Each structure stands twice: as C-alpha cells, then as structure tokens.
Amino acid sequence: MTAAEPERIARVALSRLGEPGDPRIAALVAEMGAVRLLEALSDERDLEGVHTDIAGRLAVNDPVGDLERAAARGIRFVVPGDSEWPGQLHDLDRAGTVHDRGGTPLGLWVRGPVALDDLGDSLAVVGSRSSTAYGEAVARGVAADVAGHGITVISGAAFGIDQAAHRGAVAGGGPTVAVLAGGVDRPYPVAHTRLLEHLAEHGAVISEVPPGSAPTRVRFLIRNRLIAALARGTLVVEAAHRSGALSTARWAERLTRTLMAVPGPVTSIQSAGPHDLVRSGAAQLVTSGAEVLELMGAAGTHLLVEPRVETRVRDVLRPREARVLDAVPVSRAASTASIARAAGLGLVGVQTALGFLARDGFVERLEDGWRLGPQGRA
Amino acid sequence: MTAAEPERIARVALSRLGEPGDPRIAALVAEMGAVRLLEALSDERDLEGVHTDIAGRLAVNDPVGDLERAAARGIRFVVPGDSEWPGQLHDLDRAGTVHDRGGTPLGLWVRGPVALDDLGDSLAVVGSRSSTAYGEAVARGVAADVAGHGITVISGAAFGIDQAAHRGAVAGGGPTVAVLAGGVDRPYPVAHTRLLEHLAEHGAVISEVPPGSAPTRVRFLIRNRLIAALARGTLVVEAAHRSGALSTARWAERLTRTLMAVPGPVTSIQSAGPHDLVRSGAAQLVTSGAEVLELMGAAGTHLLVEPRVETRVRDVLRPREARVLDAVPVSRAASTASIARAAGLGLVGVQTALGFLARDGFVERLEDGWRLGPQGRA
Numbered sequence: 001m002t003a004a005e006p007e008r009i010a011r012v013a014l015s016r017l018g019e020p021g022d023p024r025i026a027a028l029v030a031e032m033g034a035v036r037l038l039e040a041l042s043d044e045r046d047l048e049g050v051h052t053d054i055a056g057r058l059a060v061n062d063p064v065g066d067l068e069r070a071a072a073r074g075i076r077f078v079v080p081g082d083s084e085w086p087g088q089l090h091d092l093d094r095a096g097t098v099h100d101r102g103g104t105p106l107g108l109w110v111r112g113p114v115a116l117d118d119l120g121d122s123l124a125v126v127g128s129r130s131s132t133a134y135g136e137a138v139a140r141g142v143a144a145d146v147a148g149h150g151i152t153v154i155s156g157a158a159f160g161i162d163q164a165a166h167r168g169a170v171a172g173g174g175p176t177v178a179v180l181a182g183g184v185d186r187p188y189p190v191a192h193t194r195l196l197e198h199l200a201e202h203g204a205v206i207s208e209v210p211p212g213s214a215p216t217r218v219r220f221l222i223r224n225r226l227i228a229a230l231a232r233g234t235l236v237v238e239a240a241h242r243s244g245a246l247s248t249a250r251w252a253e254r255l256t257r258t259l260m261a262v263p264g265p266v267t268s269i270q271s272a273g274p275h276d277l278v279r280s281g282a283a284q285l286v287t288s289g290a291e292v293l294e295l296m297g298a299a300g301t302h303l304l305v306e307p308r309v310e311t312r313v314r315d316v317l318r319p320r321e322a323r324v325l326d327a328v329p330v331s332r333a334a335s336t337a338s339i340a341r342a343a344g345l346g347l348v349g350v351q352t353a354l355g356f357l358a359r360d361g362f363v364e365r366l367e368d369g370w371r372l373g374p375q376g377r378a
Numbered sequence: 379m380t381a382a383e384p385e386r387i388a389r390v391a392l393s394r395l396g397e398p399g400d401p402r403i404a405a406l407v408a409e410m411g412a413v414r415l416l417e418a419l420s421d422e423r424d425l426e427g428v429h430t431d432i433a434g435r436l437a438v439n440d441p442v443g444d445l446e447r448a449a450a451r452g453i454r455f456v457v458p459g460d461s462e463w464p465g466q467l468h469d470l471d472r473a474g475t476v477h478d479r480g481g482t483p484l485g486l487w488v489r490g491p492v493a494l495d496d497l498g499d500s501l502a503v504v505g506s507r508s509s510t511a512y513g514e515a516v517a518r519g520v521a522a523d524v525a526g527h528g529i530t531v532i533s534g535a536a537f538g539i540d541q542a543a544h545r546g547a548v549a550g551g552g553p554t555v556a557v558l559a560g561g562v563d564r565p566y567p568v569a570h571t572r573l574l575e576h577l578a579e580h581g582a583v584i585s586e587v588p589p590g591s592a593p594t595r596v597r598f599l600i601r602n603r604l605i606a607a608l609a610r611g612t613l614v615v616e617a618a619h620r621s622g623a624l625s626t627a628r629w630a631e632r633l634t635r636t637l638m639a640v641p642g643p644v645t646s647i648q649s650a651g652p653h654d655l656v657r658s659g660a661a662q663l664v665t666s667g668a669e670v671l672e673l674m675g676a677a678g679t680h681l682l683v684e685p686r687v688e689t690r691v692r693d694v695l696r697p698r699e700a701r702v703l704d705a706v707p708v709s710r711a712a713s714t715a716s717i718a719r720a721a722g723l724g725l726v727g728v729q730t731a732l733g734f735l736a737r738d739g740f741v742e743r744l745e746d747g748w749r750l751g752p753q754g755r756a
Contacts, residue, residue, distance in 0.1 A: 032714070265642055267515070278663045285656045347422065
C-alpha cells in the first residue's frame with residue numbers, strides 16, 4: 001500500500017516551510033490533510049498572522065523535483081498511508097505540546113533495506129558523545145546481545161555511545177538504524193562516513209529533513225524524539241547532566257516507552273544522567289543485554305503472581321503439633337504457658353508448634369494469647 | 379530509668395541457653411517476662427520436648443557473675459525497661475518468622491559512650507569484605523558526609539566496606555558504632571583491634587552475645603538483623619551475589635527501613651548485589667551522602683505536591699488569542715480552518731493561539747474540531 005502521490009508531494013512541500021516537528025503543522029495536517037493545508041496556506045498570503053517568508057518559500061518549493069532527485073540516489077520518502085509507515089510515531093500526536101517541536105513528522109526520508117514498519121520491537125541505545133571506555137564497552141556488549149536476538153538497534157550515529165551501539169549491533173549480526181539530524185545523504189560526523197554507508201547498505205539511515213539539509217543544533221534535539229518514538233524501548237548508557245541523550249530519555253518517558261539506564265561508578269560524571277533517571281523512577285536499572293530483553297519482552301505484559309495459600313488438613317499435622325492444637329481451648333484465648341501445661345509439653349517445643357500452627361491458620365495469636373484459627377475450627 | 383535487676387539477670391541467664399535471636403524465646407519473654415520464663419523452664423525438666431541440654435546449661439549459669447565481671451571491664455547489659463533501650467528493636471517482634479533467628483534480642487552488651495537510644499537516626503553502611511578500592515572510597519566518603527551532619531554510622535567492623543564506613547565516620551567527626559557477632563571484648567577481625575578500641579572509647583561496640591563469646595558463622599548472620607533494626611536506614615555499598623551484606627539488606631526491607639544501594643560498574647561483581655536491590659525495587663539508588671541524607675530525612679514524610687492548576691482570566695489573553703477565542707462558536711465544534719476564516723487570521727497563527735487557549739482551558743479539542751472549554755464559557 002502506498003499513499004496517494006499528491007499527499008506525498010504536499011508533505012514534501014510542507015516540510016520545506018520551516019523546521020521539522022512543528023506541532024501546529026502536525027495538528028493542521030491531521031485535521032485537514034497535507035494537500036488542503038498547502039492550498040489553504042497558499043491562499044492565505046493576504047491574511048494577518050502568516051509568517052512573511054512562507055509565501056516566498058512556497059514560490060521556490062519543488063517537491064516533485066525533490067522526490068525525483070532522492071529516488072535517483074536510492075532515497076525514499078515514507079509517509080502515513082504507506083504500508084511501511086511506522087504507526088508508533090503517532091504517539092507523538094498526543095505527547096507533544098504547543099511549546100516544543102514534538103509533532104509527528106510529515107514523513108521520513110530513508111536510505112537502506114530495513115523497512116520502517118519493522119521497527120516496532122527495536123531498541124534505542126543512546127548516550128554521551130564524550131563517553132568513557134566503560135560506557136562504550138557496555139553499549140557495544142548490550143547492542144551485540146540484543147541484535148543477536150533479532151532486535152534492531154536504533155541510535156544517532158554520533159561519536160561515543162551511539163557509534164559503539166551501531167558497531168555492537170553489527171558485530172551481533174543484527175540490523176541497525178541511524179536517525180540523523182541532517183539529510184540522509186550528509187554523513188555526520190564525517191568520521192562516520194563508512195559506518196553510515198554500511199548502515200545504508202545493510203540497515204537504514206533515516207531523517208525527517210530533506211536530503212542535503214545541514215544538521216543544525218536545533219535539529220539534533222528534534223531528531224531525538226524520533227529515536228524515542230520509533231523504538232519500543234530506550235537505553236541510556238552514559239550521559240552527563242546536560243547530555244542530549246537525556247532529551248531522548250525524556251521523550252521515551254513522555255511516550256510511555258520502556259526507559260532503561262545503565263549504572264556506573266558514582267565518581268563518573270558520565271553516569272550521573274543514568275543514575276538520575278533511575279533515582280527519579282523514570283528509568284529502570286539494567287546491567288546486561290539479558291535484562292534489556294526481559295524488560296522489552298515484558299512490555300505490556302502483567303506478570304501477576306497469585307499468592308499461593310498453603311492449606312494443610314489436620315491429618316498431616318505432626319504428632320506434637322496435633323497435641324498442642326488439642327490443648328488450645330475452643331472458646332477463649334490461652335497463654336503459651338497454659339497450653340504447654342495442658343499438653344504436658346515444654347514451653348520451647350510448644351512455641352515452635354504454635355508458630356507452625358499459626359502459619360497454617362490452625363491457631364491465631366491475639367493480645368491475650370492463642371485461640372483456634374479458621375483451619376483449627378474446621 | 380533502669381529495668382528491674384531480676385529481669386536483667388534472668389535475661390542474661392536466658393541468653394546463655396542457646397544461640398541468640400530465637401523467635402520462640404523472644405515471644406515467650408514478651409508473653410511471660412524473662413523471670414517467669416526462666417522459672418518455668420527450670421520446672422520443666424521432666425516434661426517431654428525440653429532440649430536435653432537446657433537443664434545442664436541452667437545449672438552452670440551464673441548471670442550475676444556475668445554482669446559483675448562485665449561491669450568491671452566497662453561493659454553494660456542494656457535491656458528493655460532501661461531508658462537507654464533502643465525501642466526500634468521491637469520491630470523485630472513482627473518481622474521474624476518461626477523459621478529464622480529474627481527475634482528481638484534479650485539485651486545488648488555495650489562498650490562505649492554512645493547511648494543506644496540515640497541511634498534512632500543512624501545509618502547502617504554495609505558491604506562486601508572483598509570490596510574494591512572504588513567501593514571503599516564511596517563508603518568512606520558517604521560515611522564522612524553523613525557523620526558530618528550528626529548521623530551515627532553503624533557497621534560490623536569487618537574488612538572492606540565495614541571498616542571504610544567506620545573510618546569515614548571518624549574522619550567526618552561523627553560517632554560510629556560497631557555491632558559484633560562475638561563478644562564486645564573479642565576484637566574481630568584481630569587486625570581491627572585498634573579500630574575497635576577507638577570505637578569503644580568514642581562510639582560504641584555492641585553485641586547480643588555475652589562477653590567472651592566467639593564469633594561464629596551463624597552469629598554473623600544473626601547479628602546482621604541488629605544492624606538493620608537499630609538504624610533508620612541501611613546503605614549497601616558493594617556486595618557480590620552471596621554477600622552477607624545482602625542479608626542485612628533483606629532485614630532492612632522486612633523491617634521497612636529505608637534501604638539504599640550504591641551503583642557501580644556493571645562489569646564489577648561487587649556491584650551486582652546493589653544493582654539487584656535497585657532492579658527489584660527493594661533499594662533506592664544513591665550516589666552521594668547528600669542523597670542519603672535526603673532519603674533519611676524524608677523517611678515517614680510524605681511529600682505530596684498538589685498539581686497546581688494555572689487559571690488565567692480572559693482579561694490577560696493576548697489580543698490574537700482573544701480574537702481567536704471570539705471566533706470559536708458557542709454552540710458547536712469548529713475546524714481550525716473555519717475558526718481562522720472567522721477570525722481573519724492565518725492558520726499557523728490560529729493553531730498557535732488555540733494551543734495556548736487549550737492549555738489554559740479556554741477551548742477543548744474534540745474529534746470534530748474545537749469548542750469552548752470551561753474557562754471559555756465562564
């Protein structure tokens with residue numbers, strides 16, 4: 001199934017009008033459709049409140065040319081209505097606010113064989129660019145583990161934890177996907193050009209900004225919501241207090257995805273972010289790929305264990321317990337000493353028997369002594 | 379206030395009859411008092427179910443001599459009824475089961491100036507004997523921090539985390555207390571003789587077994603419940619999977635004390651115990667003395683923050699918001715486009731205004747468009 005071409009073309013045109021993630025544009029598209037919104041915006045030039053540069057941008061917009069040039073380079077633009085569209089992104093419809101750029105993307109530019117609708121079980125692994133050798137080793141190990149179990153690893157292709165996660169997934173033999181802040185044809189950082197080529201060949205490289213777009217500071221933050229929204233769970237490996245990885249974590253939390261964090265030495269500032277996430281209750285602490293898989297698998301599953309009530313019938317009581325039980329008066333409470341006297345047994349032995357009898361409901365302890373419990377009266 | 383001497387003497391005698399922590403003895407003492415229980419046990423020699431060695435032990439028992447010899451060496455035996463008795467130990471009355479040695483102690487032998495009834499705010503710092511340099515540094519640092527804030531640090535004087543905690547507290551200028559598995563006059567380990575002398579002079583050395591008693595394996599585990607029960611909170615710094623420190627943690631949990639754990643590298647087996655405690659929800663993750671103090675101070679305090687509902691009156695709306703609000707029909711829902719037409723404003727600007735108006739309750743978003751909200755109808 002593919003979306004209607006006019007809708008796809010209109011979404012390309014709209015994506016050229018401003019920065020991505022605008023929740024107002026997303027809301028208007030959801031309400032009117034991209035084609036009608038584009039028409040309405042074109043008709044609006046004489047109204048108050050229109051961004052003055054919208055008219056100018058509409059004039060130079062060439063969405064059909066954009067799509068053709070992208071296709072020629074193996075880049076597709078996936079939009080709602082395509083069977084490949086990852087429906088989980090619509091959780092952004094409700095998670096965004098008017099204050100932030102959290103809207104559902106108009107579409108995603110994609111290079112690579114992995115289909116976006118296969119990312120429903122994927123794991124985002126994110127973290128600091130200035131990571132430690134410890135953090136990178138953990139990111140690599142966990143990514144290799146989960147990739148070996150068929151989980152796609154999503155990250156941002158940055159230095160540090162991101163690249164360790166991608167490389168770990170490759171080593172683990174699983175697909176891995178990078179979501180970029182710039183165009184999918186602009187390797188960033190340049191040092192990761194070969195890594196990104198590998199992902200474009202075997203996994204996928206994704207962006208919501210058109211090919212050729214530069215990765216700007218604001219686009220990194222906007223991009224983070226896509227990493228969190230595409231994945232079923234997000235793992236923060238290392239992050240200092242102001243790390244961008246924490247914005248991904250906040251999105252995962254807002255989107256009620258499974259949020260996990262790796263602990264580290266309390267003396268490492270790179271572990272301060274994960275520790276904060278665990279302390280606040282936002283993230284669950286994990287120490288291995290196996291624990292990540294457990295939490296990912298358990299998502300949506302409620303493991304309710306019914307308390308098992310052990311009942312014993314009187315027949316199975318030990319001889320001394322039965323003797324003590326017979327010494328407990330039917331009508332009133334009795335002290336341990338008086339029960340011991342009635343049973344002709346020692347205090348310590350009687351106390352032992354009463355403990356087991358109480359556990360199984362044959363007797364109950366009251367303020368003024370022991371009396372028969374539900375099982376004892378049966 | 380001091381307990382009656384016969385009661386104290388009877389408790390010493392009872393403590394000579396077997397291993398400490400017997401919940402049956404604790405329950406019988408609670409019910410009958412130590413004096414009457416001792417009499418009853420002495421009368422019981424001809425009854426079935428009496429431990430055969432009780433009679434023999436009663437015969438050689440010299441509780442008055444025990445107390446006199448201890449007093450001559452600066453050791454006191456504190457029992458319920460003494461004003462120094464730490465009442466929090468009675469939480470053990472309910473926490474123990476017939477299966478474990480979790481009973482309230484008959485009394486505590488004490489060397490040192492710290493009064494046991496001053497331990498209500500204390501922090502237990504426990505952990506592995508085979509700790510890492512990292513764990514010892516954290517234990518020392520946290521202990522010094524909390525001791526500097528007047529919190530007494532309780533630990534077990536063992537190698538590793540225990541000694542680091544005691545030394546940190548001394549460095550922080552606060553009192554620190556050791557609870558031993560053997561008699562308070564038997565420094566164990568021997569390498570810590572000087573440390574224990576220091577604690578006996580400036581803090582306290584505590585045990586529930588009489589002076590001269592050897593520290594046996596079972597007594598270490600029994601001792602752990604006292605550390606957890608005396609302190610308001612327990613901090614586990616490092617512990618491998620089978621570390622004895624985890625038994626202290628389980629007691630803290632069972633006694634509903636504040637249980638805290640220090641994270642570390644996931645590659646360190648000494649941090650596996652703390653990580654498990656956090657993962658299971660038993661312990662709260664802490665990374666500093668300040669965080670420990672925060673949790674200790676918050677114990678029993680419920681910090682309920684009422685969600686603050688911001689209400690704005692129509693008068694403070696911005697001109698464009700007021701214009702959009704006036705364009706929302708009173709009787710039915712309207713699309714963003716129709717509101718924009720009615721207001722004579724651009725779609726993007728109207729969407730912005732509707733976002734703010736919705737946040738403040740002036741409008742509400744429905745399936746088929748926007749309608750006035752509670753504030754808008756007011």
